[in-house]
């Protein structure tokens with residue numbers, strides 16, 4: 001026989017936890033599964049939250065580091081541009097704590113938590129899906145009216161649902177240090193470096209308590225481990241690593257192709273990295289995780305109540321992709337910065353008034369992800385119509 005639930009959420013990262021929490025709060029019978037025993041183990045993100053998230057979502061105070069207002073952009077050749085905001089712009093999440101606290105909330109609401117459960121496969125079962133999970137050498141079957149793929153950048157649930165899948169990635173790798181002294185205010189350093197962070201950035205962020213530094217870039221254009229060693233030396237040039245201790249190393253893939261088009265079907269939908277949510281420009285994925293989770297849970301709750309495809313149409317990625325055009329263009333330009341001379345030119349432009357305003361907009365603006373909760377506009381209704389002609393497909 002096996003269990004039966006309204007919604008099965010696969011993956012207890014930020015996206016899955018937030019979606020399960022919201023669905024549980026509206027009274028649905030929800031199970032949250034993860035292949036890990038503990039969502040706080042094996043964290044793969046730096047955990048920098050932007051002001052937009054801090055303003056719009058609630059976080060447990062103990063799961064966030066002190067605020068950061070200053071950003072220094074640096075070129076390998078020595079050029080630099082400093083940006084300072086009069087507001088708290090970033091806070092580094094204590095992600096293991098945040099995931100564990102969120103899980104405690106979720107369980108308290110009544111969501112069933114099944115750790116050590118790996119999604120294996122699903123098959124159509126009436127209106128729902130019969131899901132097979134592997135749990136410590138045994139098989140568990142559960143029937144779900146809807147399945148949520150919150151299983152990260154290489155989503156197996158996306159494949160089962162016949163939805164779009166990520167194709168463009170950067171790889172990120174970083175270290176977390178404690179005990180490194182910081183003189184002055186909390187700071188965020190970013191190196192634009194086509195050799196050691198090809199197509200992205202190398203970063204260091206010290207909030208007065210924790211130091212994180214790392215690098216990211218297109219996988220086929222660098223050796224992440226070797227480049228991280230170079231960045232470590234660079235960080236050692238501005239901070240005394242000799243007085244601190246490395247406590248963690250993290251890494252993973254970040255999809256940067258922009259939110260995917262087809263992310264919903266009548267059997268389920270995708271959230272977070274599985275939906276390609278990170279910003280193509282900044283690769284920030286945490287704010288998009290929260291925003292898509294909020295919309296997804298609203299759509300699922302209404303859809304289960306009505307079975308109306310019009311509800312699902314609100315969760316069509318093509319609605320949001322149209323607003324990503326400039327970010328995707330910037331990603332191409334960023335990816336094309338391959339020589340030190342091009343970076344030098346970029347820094348000359350950044351040092352101008354317009355360049356500085358642009359950088360302020362990227363780092364301090366509220367533009368990380370479109371306002372997905374906004375009502376459908378006339379423009380948005382075009383993809384909604386497409387679902388009638390197969391835009392939202394029923395998987396086999």
Ligand SMILES: Cc1cc2nc3c(=O)[nH]c(=O)nc-3n(C[C@H](O)[C@H](O)[C@H](O)COP(=O)(O)OP(=O)(O)OC[C@H]3O[C@@H](n4cnc5c(N)ncnc54)[C@H](O)[C@@H]3O)c2cc1C
Nearest residue numbers: 011013014015035045046047048119152172272273285286
């Ligand atoms: C090095 C690095 C640094 C980053 N830094 C930042 C940053 O500072 N700020 C920012 O905004 N973004 C950052 N990002 C991006 C951001 O971390 C991600 O966008 C975000 O964490 C994705 O969350 P998620 O819940 O969608 O996926 P994940 O966190 O990947 O969670 C997926 C979950 O699904 C589980 N899972 C996977 N497959 C299965 C399966 N078959 N069965 C059961 N469970 C499964 C996994 O165990 C995992 O717990 C960074 C990414 C990387 C790699």
